[in-house]
Amino acid sequence: MNAVRDIAYEELKAFEGRAAAEAGLGKDPVNAPMIRHWCEAMGDTNPAYAGADPVAPPTMLQAWTMGGLSGHQGRSEAYDDLFALLDGAGYTAVVATDCEQEYVRELRPGDEITFDAVIESVSERKTTKLGAGHFVTTRMDVRAGGEPAGTHRFRILKYAPVRRTPKGERPRPVINRDNAGFWEGVAAHRLLIQRCDGCGGLRFPWLPGCNACGSPEWDTVEASGEGTVFSYVVMHHPPFPAFDPPYAVGLVELAEGVRIVSNIIGVPHDKVRIGMPVRLVFQRVAEEWELPLFRALGDGAGGEV
Amino acid sequence: MRAGEELPVLEVPVTRTLIVAGAIASRDYQDVHHDAELAKAKGSPDIFMNILTTNGLVGRYITDHFGPTANLRKVAIRLGAPNYPGDTMVLSGTVEKVDTGPEGDTATVKVIGANGIGRHVTGTVTVTLPAGGAA
Ligand SMILES: [Zn+2]
Numbered sequence: 001m002n003a004v005r006d007i008a009y010e011e012l013k014a015f016e017g018r019a020a021a022e023a024g025l026g027k028d029p030v031n032a033p034m035i036r037h038w039c040e041a042m043g044d045t046n047p048a049y050a051g052a053d054p055v056a057p058p059t060m061l062q063a064w065t066m067g068g069l070s071g072h073q074g075r076s077e078a079y080d081d082l083f084a085l086l087d088g089a090g091y092t093a094v095v096a097t098d099c100e101q102e103y104v105r106e107l108r109p110g111d112e113i114t115f116d117a118v119i120e121s122v123s124e125r126k127t128t129k130l131g132a133g134h135f136v137t138t139r140m141d142v143r144a145g146g147e148p149a150g151t152h153r154f155r156i157l158k159y160a161p162v163r164r165t166p167k168g169e170r171p172r173p174v175i176n177r178d179n180a181g182f183w184e185g186v187a188a189h190r191l192l193i194q195r196c197d198g199c200g201g202l203r204f205p206w207l208p209g210c211n212a213c214g215s216p217e218w219d220t221v222e223a224s225g226e227g228t229v230f231s232y233v234v235m236h237h238p239p240f241p242a243f244d245p246p247y248a249v250g251l252v253e254l255a256e257g258v259r260i261v262s263n264i265i266g267v268p269h270d271k272v273r274i275g276m277p278v279r280l281v282f283q284r285v286a287e288e289w290e291l292p293l294f295r296a297l298g299d300g301a302g303g304e305v
Numbered sequence: 306m307r308a309g310e311e312l313p314v315l316e317v318p319v320t321r322t323l324i325v326a327g328a329i330a331s332r333d334y335q336d337v338h339h340d341a342e343l344a345k346a347k348g349s350p351d352i353f354m355n356i357l358t359t360n361g362l363v364g365r366y367i368t369d370h371f372g373p374t375a376n377l378r379k380v381a382i383r384l385g386a387p388n389y390p391g392d393t394m395v396l397s398g399t400v401e402k403v404d405t406g407p408e409g410d411t412a413t414v415k416v417i418g419a420n421g422i423g424r425h426v427t428g429t430v431t432v433t434l435p436a437g438g439a440a
Contacts, residue, residue: 027332034330041326041358043317044365048373058377059364062357066332093347096356100381161348266395266419283421284391295395295421 004090004132004160011085012122012134018078019118020138026064026113030056030144035109038063056107061142061150062099064113078119082136086158091133098137098155104148111144120153133159168241170285179206181220183289189282191223191292193258204258225280226255227294234269248272252294260292267296306412306434312370312398317362319354319420321390327358354388359426363416366396367430371412378411379431386423394418394425401429409436 028034035056039049042057049057056064067075086092107113117140125132140152175183182205185192194203198215209216230253236246250264250272264272265281278294285291317323328338336343338355345351363382368375388394401413411433418426 037326038330038361041323041330042361042365044361044368046365046368046373048368057361057364059357059361059380060331062360063331068332069334096384098381098383099356099360100379101360102379103377265421266423268423281393281421293421295393295419 006125007085007089007134009124012082015078015082015119015122017118017120019076019116020079021075021115021117021140024065024075024115024117026115027066027068027070028064030064030107030109030111030113032109034063035060054109056109058103058106058150059101060107061101061103062140062152062154064107065115065140065142065152079117079138082119082122083158086134086136090160091158093131093133093159093161095130095157095159096154097135097157098153100153101150103150105144105150107144107149111149113142113144113149114146115140115142117141126157128157128159129162130157131159131162133157170242172286172289178208182206185220185222186282186290186292189290191225191254191260191280192220193223193254193256194218195221202256202258204254204260221256223254223256223280227252227260227278227280229253229264229272229274229276229278229294230259231274232264232272234272246270250278250294252278262291263293265293265295272296306371306400306403306410308400308402310400312366312400312414315366315369315396317394317396317418319388319390319392319394321352324352324354324358324388324390327361328355331355331357331361333357349387351389354425356382356384359384359388359418362394362396363418363426363428363430366398366416367414367432370398371432371434374435376433376435377430378433380428381430382416382426382428384426386420386425388420388425389422392420392422394420398430407436408433410434 035054038060048055117138120137120139123135135155135157137155142149194206196210196215197217199213201212230251232248232250234246234248246269248264248269251259251261253259277297279297281293281295282290283293325339333355341352364377364380396418398414398416401415404411414430416428
């Protein structure tokens with residue numbers, strides 16, 4: 001990777017207002033096969049998008065303008081120059097961050113798509129989790145048969161990727177005769193709780209015998225996956241290479257009544273609360289094994305960017 | 306339809322097939338959306354969903370709920386935590402306001418898509434239900 005150099009902001013600012021694409025022409029007119037492929041991929045069964053006289057899903061707006069494998073048509077010199085400037089300064093990676101679309105009219109098979117786009121803004125240098133870079137916002141006007149069909153504002157981050165130090169491997173579970181059934185359950189996406197044959201009591205974590213009646217006989221029941229946070233801690237220290245502190249470790253009370261220690265995910269570490277409803281998910285943490293984790297449900301769920 | 310109404314959640318399993326099918330259906334051939342080796346070479350742990358697919362799923366979430374007569378007017382989304390294969394994205398939505406006009410009721414719906422590592426997408430969708438329509 002090239003060393004990153006600062007670009008004078010005036011140099012970037014000068015691109016604002018310049019064309020990003022001029023007289024672009026959609027590679028294909030709006031057509032039923034592309035609509036069908038889109039709907040199949042998205043799992044979208046809306047009848048308005050199917051049948052003899054389909055309309056295109058409005059969110060396909062940008063798809064009709066895409067260059068595909070053979071590249072973009074109508075992309076302007078200014079846009080290429082801006083990218084070359086950013087690439088040359090070390091901001092080689094790109095990620096889309098925002099998409100704002102407004103739909104003016106429906107698109108139907110046969111509509112010929114044309115478009116123009118303008119570089120609306122280039123941000124100052126910003127530091128992000130991915131690395132430092134500049135946000136570039138373009139605004140595209142899409143027309144069908146020469147009439148306005150919609151607008152598409154798109155923001156990307158051109159950034160210099162942060163070199164990540166290789167992460168350590170997550171500690172592996174110690175699997176033995178007494179808990180092998182539990183890990184076999186996890187591999188099959190089933191969270192298994194032991195049930196004592198003697199007294200019927202449920203227990204977790206797995207033990208060879210019942211701590212209530214002493215019976216060594218047991219079978220299992222599968223947890224429904226519903227639970228609530230009974231207690232939790234937020235880990236800040238000590239750091240361990242496989243983990244990215246701060247993160248929340250919860251003691252989750254399952255609907256069946258037993259408790260399990262696991263990560264609470266899908267919510268910022270500082271938004272975890274006692275009593276918060278959570279649901280079991282299985283997450284692959286290494287090539288060959290997964291862990292049962294708990295995703296927060298309801299208010300506050302969502303998590304940090 | 307009224308302000309404050311919560312839409313039922315939609316769980317979307319983020320399969321490798323969905324990521325690749327969505328990228329190709331949207332004509333996005335960036336390698337990070339279909340080639341795990343090249344994605345890793347660029348510092349990503351795996352391939353990840355492209356923004357057009359996320360946009361399509363958000364649109365589907367709204368029209369699934371409001372029905373085929375619903376007209377999407379605006380979809381504005383911001384991406385956060387990437388959607389990697391094996392994760393699940395849970396879409397939830399809340400009606401923020403409803404305006405009644407000659408074309409019908411127009412709702413502004415706030416949408417959130419959370420995955421296992423955080424918030425994948427936050428967005429606002431404006432949708433019109435023709436007068437006399439469903440929901
Ligand atoms: Zn017992």
